Amino acid sequence: MAIVHFPLRLVGSRMLAPSVRHLAFARDDGQPLDFIPGQFIQVHFNYPDGTPTKRSYSLATMHDHALGPGEAIEIAVSYVPGGAATALFEALDEGQQIQASGPYGRFCLMPADANRRYLLVATGTGVTPYRAMLPKLAELIASRGVEVVLLFGCRTPAELLYGDDFRAFAAAHPGFRYVPCFSREMPATPHPDDRRGYVQDALAEFAPSAEGDIAYLCGNPNMVDANFEALKAAGLPVPHIRREKYVSSK
Template identity: 30%
Template sequence: MLEQWQTGYVTKIVDATHNTRRFWISIPEKDRFDFKPGQFVTLDLPIHEKKNKRWRSYSIASHPNGSNEIELVIVLLEGGAGSTYLFNEIKEGSELTLRGPLGVFVLPEPLEKELFLICTGTGIAPFRSMVHHIKKHAIPYQKINLIFGCRYQKDLLYAEELQQLQLEMPGFNYIPTLSREDPNWHGQKGYVHKIYEEMLAADKRPANFFLCGWKEMIDEARQRIQAMGYDRKDIHLELYG
């Protein structure tokens, strides 16, 4: 059964980076908005006459906390009708029409294998939700590697929060990697693929791979992971754009 459209209200907006914004939305029709970490909502925006050209889907960046409020993190795409509308027209107090939760990009139960969460840009959203959920519910896990690719340090979303989670969760590795030259950066450089390939080069251990972000990154990661000898069933993906 497809979820019905509901009215949400924007309760808070915060600029996250120079081109990304965090939107908190409450859904008063529900006492609590139940979802699984990794799921998304679809917004119906007044940007086109045709229904399917008005719909934009965004992963939920917050974790299920028993409230009826969720957080989305959205990047302003050059020439993108949906994100331009959200950035220019939506203010605190604005109404949004949405439905969800939707999607099957969710964690396996139980977490028996090492997790590689690989993302670019706002593809961090579902993984932030997953990691907080694992911590909050003390869900047993093997090891979690969050590999986050961005161009510059200024593009890294939730950086302090994820560094803090790394301190608090044994076996959780937060690995940001930058593809552009950044003189103040002392972390990983290059693309995300190099990181997981190096981590698994000596020991092809059982693992689940979750990929979220731009299509080019996902296509390449899928090929490389299978080339390392992993099964297609070990790879889960959520495409952006």
């Protein structure tokens, strides 16, 4: 898949959490974007002194095909106090343009996988690639009975990114379980699959198995490392533990 540079025009946005914004763009050169769910794009811009820089954002778009011209290219952006990228996105209004390139990355579902279950683990905006994977997961649940558990770690209910999308998907697909893990504050009326604590605490409940599981870990590096060690201890071979670490940069 060729890496290309292209302009993006903001067509819509909303706040997902107090410090996370969902942004929808259209390619402003009239071309499609061919990407595999789990991949990311890079946004290119300059620091105030003119030095070029870039930031990476996983694509959050739920799709089962290449995005045609004008179809929304969606990302989630965490706002970091004093961050250069934060300043860029906070000042961006609908209709304005930024420069991007991509797609990049191999944090994707593999066509050759023959597993019985996917364990998807995320914190923060690390959940965005899993949102993009939902159409493909629906296909795998229907075609070969795959089970999927999504463990998502956040501090409070206000930080439950894309919670409505994942809950709706779980309701429509019995093979999919959505398990939010709240480290500081539980919802006022908890769902039966809500958990208190960290995702690495909840992981053991699902008895990771070397026999039938493939795991994906995305988000905070400490979370990724802790779950990687737990999954290895459970016997999962390293190729069946796929990782992507998100580090906030200013």
